[in-house]
Amino acid sequence: MSSRGGADREPESEEGARVIPLRPELAAAPEPAPPEPGTELERRLADVLAFLRRRITGDYEIDEFGFDQELTDSVLLPPLRPLYEKWFRVEAVGLHHVPSEGGALVVANHSGTLPLDALMTTLAVHDEHPARRHLRMLAADLVFRLPVIGPLARKAGHTLACHPDAERLLRSGELVGVWPEGYKGIGKPFRDRYKLQRFGRGGFVSAALRTGVPIIPCSIVGAEEIYPKIGDIRPLARLLGLPYFPVTPLFPLLGPLGAVPLPSKWYIEFGEPIPTSGHDPGGADDPMLVFNLTDQVRETIQQTLYRLLSQRTNVFLG
Structure with missing residues (x-):
């Protein structure tokens, strides 16, 4: 029988084994309290209400x-992410070639x-570059x-290709961003896939020189196969005021x-930048210089497309 009083007795387990209390410095830290139910939902709802209040009161900038950056980030870009991440499973490489600040022209x-x-x-x-930059497209x-579509394009920061x-x-x-092939590229027959069309008169090069x-040359593989164009209903296109009315295997x-x-x-590769700062701004009016730079950009994109295609084993699996 122990001579120590009850207050001095060491605790015992249910099986009678002695339990040694942990030293305070070794005791496990208490687990953080779980978030209160509905906290995340309440935060999202508060964000939505705040967004709507700013839209109603006009407290936003363009x-x-x-x-309209807030509208673009909150409303216009989110619906595109499932296409980007799940449907096309886009892999973007070479984004380190895109500067984090300052002007640049993606072609x-x-x-x-x-x-x-x-x-x-x-x-x-926007999503994969560290600076989360907005690409301001030049459109037809x-x-x-x-x-x-027109007003939304303006809200997203895009403007006329001039x-x-x-x-x-x-x-x-x-x-x-500029896509100099224009309708000749986007509406070409499926048999001509990945064959670059004319780059116009090199207006984008003149803008970069000035x-x-x-x-920054940019090569995109995968887009040619989303709607294989096998025909064109030209009378209907003229009636609707469109450059073409496509016929695909499904449409x-x-x-x-x-x-x-x-x-x-899809694969999107951003190539090494082609500098223009070494040229005199007056070079924008030199047809030969503009032609040579245009041809350099076009050839860079074409060769990159060939390389990416040679590495691809399946249209749908990559």
Whole structure:
């Protein structure tokens, strides 16, 4: 029988084994309290209400081109992410070639019947670049004539593909994107996939020369296969005021269902910048210099496309 009093007795387990108390410094820290139910939902709801209040009261900013950054980040970009991440499974490489600040001109190949390649490139720059930059696209005038789409394009920061607008954006330090093949690229037949069309007269090179910003070639693989264009109903295109009315294996045969893009695997590669600051701004009026730089950009994109295609084993699996 122990001679110590009950107050001095060491605790015992249910089996009678002695339990040695932990020293305070070795005691486990208390687990953090779980978040209260509904906290995350309440925060999201508060954010939505705050957003709506700012829209109603006009407490938000737009630039001279109509770019509404808050609307773009909160409303316009989120619906594109499932396409980018789950449907096309885009892999973007070479983003370290895109500067974190200051003006630069991204020049990419164009394809796919509908301009989803431009939207996916915009999302790649915003979501995967450390600086989360917005790519200000130069678009054809048809885009801004379309109901709903035109105003939304302005809100997203895009503008008409013309010299004055391009140079104003570049001089103000914006990242600008251009797809110089235009309708010739996006609407070309499937048999001509990944064959670059003419780059116009090199207007994008002139804008880069006048502002001294680098040109970043961008090559996109995967967009050619989303809507394989095998025909064109030209009378209907003229009636609707469109550059073409595409026929694909699924559209218009399957109606709206045929408008769902095929889930091809995409790669977007940003190449090494081509500097223009070493040239005199007056070089923008030198046809030979503009032609040579345009050809250099086009050839860089074409060779990168060939390399990416040679590494691809399957259109849908990559």
